[in-house]
Amino acid sequence: MSVPRRIFEKLKHGGLPACRMLPWTHGSRSVHGLHQRDVKVTARVKRVSIEGNIAVGKSTFAKLLRSACVDWEVMAEPVSKWQNIQSGSSKGADTSSQSTVSNLLQMMYQEPQRWSYTFQTYSCMSRLKTQLQLPPARLLCSKGTPVQVYERSIYSDRYIFALNMFELGCINATEWAVYQDWHSFLVEEFGHQVELEGVIYLRAPPEKCLERLGLRGRSEEKEVKLEYLDKLHSQHERWLLDKSTEIHFEKLKQIPVLQLDASVEFQQDSSVQEDFITKVKNFFSTL
Numbered sequence: 001m002s003v004p005r006r007i008f009e010k011l012k013h014g015g016l017p018a019c020r021m022l023p024w025t026h027g028s029r030s031v032h033g034l035h036q037r038d039v040k041v042t043a044r045v046k047r048v049s050i051e052g053n054i055a056v057g058k059s060t061f062a063k064l065l066r067s068a069c070v071d072w073e074v075m076a077e078p079v080s081k082w083q084n085i086q087s088g089s090s091k092g093a094d095t096s097s098q099s100t101v102s103n104l105l106q107m108m109y110q111e112p113q114r115w116s117y118t119f120q121t122y123s124c125m126s127r128l129k130t131q132l133q134l135p136p137a138r139l140l141c142s143k144g145t146p147v148q149v150y151e152r153s154i155y156s157d158r159y160i161f162a163l164n165m166f167e168l169g170c171i172n173a174t175e176w177a178v179y180q181d182w183h184s185f186l187v188e189e190f191g192h193q194v195e196l197e198g199v200i201y202l203r204a205p206p207e208k209c210l211e212r213l214g215l216r217g218r219s220e221e222k223e224v225k226l227e228y229l230d231k232l233h234s235q236h237e238r239w240l241l242d243k244s245t246e247i248h249f250e251k252l253k254q255i256p257v258l259q260l261d262a263s264v265e266f267q268q269d270s271s272v273q274e275d276f277i278t279k280v281k282n283f284f285s286t287l
């Protein structure tokens, strides 16, 4: 049986390390382009998302994790893709002729009723692509606890943002029904490949997030109000703490959550950083 082309290319370029060379000649089924043996090799790698309100400090915390342990791979939220929608970005298109046609993040903030549904289709698709990426070679070789960490996930896309936009009336009942239908279909189709083993919830008062959002000064967010961050804060609390959000996937209902107090100014404080890393290490070892 031949190796699925997509996987062959991935292995050739991304490269599985010699320590995990795969015996392709043995007949086994291809699961969504992932060879079954490949699924086994990657199964030891845990998958965790960092969740939290806008500007709570996820990217800053992600940077800390990146520098803390070689067994952890942190995948950034694909914000720049949302800010630079490219023309002709289909597979095989000549990338040299691509140009930026729009900034969807800006459009969503400026005209939420017009653009929220479009935004959620694109954000969710880009998160799905991120979650489907195979772990890098060093994680597959790891003798410790290898973990792929994602900044947000296809689950916060639905249970935080899309739900919030629906409740705010920026996504209508038809759009919400359509979104949920394809979201459930994709999660079920991709199965284990998009499951998470844990969530790190960075928690801070919305007022603190607004302060940090102002500090960061991303131009698209200049009209974001405390009221919006309050709503998003409540969505996080309902999903990750109270567990009162209706969740449609069994494994996600039981997911372990590590809650960290993100209001602490940890950037200049190495003892807080060490405390965070210890908590994260202990959490990963339980997954």
Ligand SMILES: Nc1ncnc2c1ncn2[C@@H]1O[C@H](COP(=O)(O)OP(=O)(O)OP(=O)(O)O)[C@@H](O)[C@H]1O
Residues within 6 Å of the ligand: 052, 053, 054, 055, 056, 057, 058, 059, 060, 061, 077, 212, 213, 215, 216, 262, 263, 264, 265, 266, 267
């Ligand atoms: N613990 C912290 N103490 C003080 N300032 C912080 C802390 N964490 C983040 N910041 C600052 O707050 C701003 C926002 O942080 P960051 O970009 O990491 O947020 P984010 O959660 O990744 O945002 P988004 O939700 O937009 O992805 C940055 O200017 C950053 O330097």
Ligand SMILES: Nc1nc(=O)c2ncn([C@H]3C[C@H](O)[C@@H](CO)O3)c2[nH]1
Residues within 6 Å of the ligand: 054, 077, 079, 105, 108, 116, 119, 120, 123, 156, 157, 161, 162, 165, 221
């Ligand atoms: N509407 C909406 N849906 C999402 O799924 C989503 N994910 C992130 N964001 C916004 C928050 C930050 O401004 C910026 C970077 O996180 O993008 C989102 N907005």
